[in-house]
Amino acid sequence: MLKIYGLPFSAHSRKVIVGARFKGLEYELVPTIPFKPTPEFEAASPLRLLPAIEHGDIKLADSSVIALYLDRVYPDTPLYPAAPADYARALWIEELVDGALAKHVLHDLLMQRVFGPKFLGIEPDQALIRAALEQHIPARLAYLEGALGEAQWFAGSALSYADITVASILINLHYAGERVEASTYPRLFAFIRRALAAPCFAGALELEAAAVSDVPELDLWLLQQLGLR
Numbered sequence: 045m046l047k048i049y050g051l052p053f054s055a056h057s058r059k060v061i062v063g064a065r066f067k068g069l070e071y072e073l074v075p076t077i078p079f080k081p082t083p084e085f086e087a088a089s090p091l092r093l094l095p096a097i098e099h100g101d102i103k104l105a106d107s108s109v110i111a112l113y114l115d116r117v118y119p120d121t122p123l124y125p126a127a128p129a130d131y132a133r134a135l136w137i138e139e140l141v142d143g144a145l146a147k148h149v150l151h152d153l154l155m156q157r158v159f160g161p162k163f164l165g166i167e168p169d170q171a172l173i174r175a176a177l178e179q180h181i182p183a184r185l186a187y188l189e190g191a192l193g194e195a196q197w198f199a200g201s202a203l204s205y206a207d208i209t210v211a212s213i214l215i216n217l218h219y220a221g222e223r224v225e226a227s228t229y230p231r232l233f234a235f236i237r238r239a240l241a242a243p244c245f246a247g248a249l250e251l252e253a254a255a256v257s258d259v260p261e262l263d264l265w266l267l268q269q270l271g272l273r
């Protein structure tokens with residue numbers, strides 16, 4: 045069975061969980077706190093980042109690497125498009141989110157506002173929060189809004205890991221107390237709702253809704269909007 049070291053409300057873990065559900069894989073989620081690593085987790089994720097997997101003899105870290113691996117092992121339920129241009133585009137969207145949006149959502153907002161004060165006793169860095177909200181995040185959201193255009197999905201004509209990646213980080217943006225407003229980002233606003241209605245996402249979010257109760261500081265507006273809370 046696929047073992048996933050992660051947390052339901054970690055954006056990168058969710059990407060792997062949703063992919064596993066799309067593919068109909070049996071999986072075990074091993075709740076893992078990155079700064080309290082177990083030897084098993086660290087053996088799979090030497091950088092101590094969530095998520096990591098064990099699959100038979102294979103141990104792997106990094107959500108994108110895991111996604112590519114699972115898509116090769118289970119090709120009958122593809123989550124990367126076959127056409128080369130669409131495939132490359134899926135990889136690019138993942139890279140953009142992971143390399144240039146995720147850290148601003150996860151570190152500059154969620155860590156400063158919620159996890160740092162709650163678990164590590166740190167004071168929020170207001171300059172970091174301001175730069176994320178005024179510069180980094182709006183620039184990336186505007187890019188994604190344009191990249192989606194009139195399409196339903198980010199890469200090709202079906203749900204792919206690109207969509208799972210974008211939707212997943214946007215969930216965490218909402219957990220941090222921000223909104224993707226229909227007035228500013230109409231396509232992304234509709235996209236989130238379309239993506240989260242997919243059975244693989246809806247099922248994962250139902251389980252996640254139970255886990256987020258442990259962190260009442262998270263803003264659950266989006267889950268409430270979707271009827272999941």
Ligand SMILES: N[C@@H](CCC(=O)N[C@@H](CS)C(=O)NCC(=O)O)C(=O)O
Nearest residue numbers: 054055056078093094095106107108
């Ligand atoms: N590129 C990595 C990023 C993983 C990542 O940043 N994971 C976060 C949780 S969503 C984490 O483990 N953070 C803990 C830390 O930064 O110490 C991936 O795609 O898996």
